[in-house]
Structure formats: structure tokens, C-alpha cells
Amino acid sequence: DVKVTQSSRYLVKRTGEKVFLECVQDMDHENMFWYRQDPGLGLRLIYFSYDVKMKEKGDIPEGYSVSREKKERFSLILESASTNQTSMYLCASRGSGRAEADTQYFGPGTRLTVL
Amino acid sequence: GNSVTQMEGPVTLSEEAFLTINCTYTATGYPSLFWYVQYPGEGLQLLLKATKADDKGSNKGFEATYRKETTSFHLEKGSVQVSDSAVYFCARGGLTFGTGTRLTIIP
Numbered sequence: 001d002v003k004v005t006q007s008s009r010y011l012v013k014r015t016g017e018k019v020f021l022e023c024v025q026d027m028d029h030e031n032m033f034w035y036r037q038d039p040g041l042g043l044r045l046i047y048f049s050y051d052v053k054m055k056e057k058g059d060i061p062e063g064y065s066v067s068r069e070k071k072e073r074f075s076l077i078l079e080s081a082s083t084n085q086t087s088m089y090l091c092a093s094r095g096s097g098r099a100e101a102d103t104q105y106f107g108p109g110t111r112l113t114v115l
Numbered sequence: 116g117n118s119v120t121q122m123e124g125p126v127t128l129s130e131e132a133f134l135t136i137n138c139t140y141t142a143t144g145y146p147s148l149f150w151y152v153q154y155p156g157e158g159l160q161l162l163l164k165a166t167k168a169d170d171k172g173s174n175k176g177f178e179a180t181y182r183k184e185t186t187s188f189h190l191e192k193g194s195v196q197v198s199d200s201a202v203y204f205c206a207r208g209g210l211t212f213g214t215g216t217r218l219t220i221i222p
Contacts, residue, residue: 106159
């Protein structure tokens with residue numbers, strides 16, 4: 001089974017702090033994603049990566065950056081956290097083989113609160 | 116752009132009731148279609164999928180049929196259980212999700 005893990009389930013930070021959210025997958029997937037989930041808005045794509053050191057902006061990249069130095073790890077960085085970044089953050093990974101047919105595998109999520 | 120529109124919730128049903136959650140998608144190309152489920156305190160997990168027109172995805176008693184003519188992928192279950200209480204997301208292709216429908220089943 002594919003396993004996607006996230007470094008924290010719950011995180012509380014203060015405005016202006018630099019925040020790192022880590023995601024690791026164990027299935028050698030090429031593609032990795034960061035979403036945020038907010039009530040009434042569903043999942044919104046922040047950034048994704050289709051290979052090591054490659055990244056693409058999603059729908060709401062402002063205020064975020066990412067890092068993919070190794071294939072299994074994809075980090076989301078909040079350079080200077082703000083209260084409007086309080087949210088649930090979900091990481092996902094996806095293979096590129098035909099059998100995968102775009103299925104994404106999600107981590108359990110990190111609920112971030114910025115005070 | 117690509118989009119998915121799904122039935123707004125919350126939806127509350129009694130145990131053993133019939134369930135339908137509507138989902139429509141924009142028709143650009145021939146995307147794979149998915150339903151994901153999120154149980155309380157967890158991430159999303161794949162419930163079922165369909166990769167081409169007229170395909171039916173099914174799992175755990177849930178079904179959805181890829182309808183190209185109506186650009187729809189409605190989720191159905193004949194008899195829901197309390198354990199089906201969760202948030203359900205329809206998704207188009209790899210990156211576009213609906214807003215989610217919260218389902219609560221009461222005994």
C-alpha cells in the first residue's frame with residue numbers, strides 16, 4: 001500500500017514565523033502535491049512537483065514556497081505565516097504509470113493554526 | 116478552465132436510505148473521474164473511479180457512472196450505513212476537486 005506521511009497532525013504558530021510542513025511518500029512516485037482544505041472551498045492546489053527539483057504553481061501559490069530535493073520528500077514553506085493561512089494542509093502523491101490513471105494518495109493532513 | 120460542481124451539503128439521511136450525491140464536470144478532453152472520501156480526522160482516500168465514458172466505478176456498495184452526454188458522475192448507494200458518514204469529494208482528472216459534500220447518517 002502507498003503510504004504518505006506528514007510531519008505533524010496539529011501545529012500552532014505565531015504570525016510572522018517561518019513554517020515548514022514536511023511530506024514523505026514511500027512508493028517512488030514522481031508527482032507530489034500540496035493542497036489546503038477550507039470549509040466551503042474544498043481542496044485548492046497550492047503547488048505541485050513532477051520531479052526532483054521541479055515545481056509548478058497551483059491555483060493559490062501566494063505566500064507559499066516548496067522544496068523537492070529528494071524524490072520521496074516534498075516540503076511546503078510558509079515564509080512568514082499569517083492568520084489567513086490557518087487551514088488544513090493535505091499532501092498527496094501520484095505515480096506516472098498507466099495503471100495509476102491519475103489516482104492520488106493523500107496523507108492524513110496537518111491542521112495549522114496561526115495566531 | 117476545468118471545474119467540478121458537486122451537490123452542496125450537508126446531507127443527512129437515515130440508515131438504509133438511498134443516497135445520491137450529484138457531480139458534474141467541465142467537458143474539456145476526456146478526463147478520468149473520481150470520488151474520494153474523507154472520514155473524520157483523516158486525509159482523503161480513493162472511493163472509486165472511472166477512466167472513460169460509460170465506465171462504472173464501484174466500491175463498498177457505492178457506484179458512479181461516467182456519463183459523457185450529461186457530463187456527470189453522480190455517486191449512489193442503495194442503503195447507507197452510519198459508517199458512511201464522511202465528506203465526499205468528486206474530482207476531475209488529477210487536479211480539480213469539488214467543494215465536498217458532508218454526509219451524516221443517523222441510526
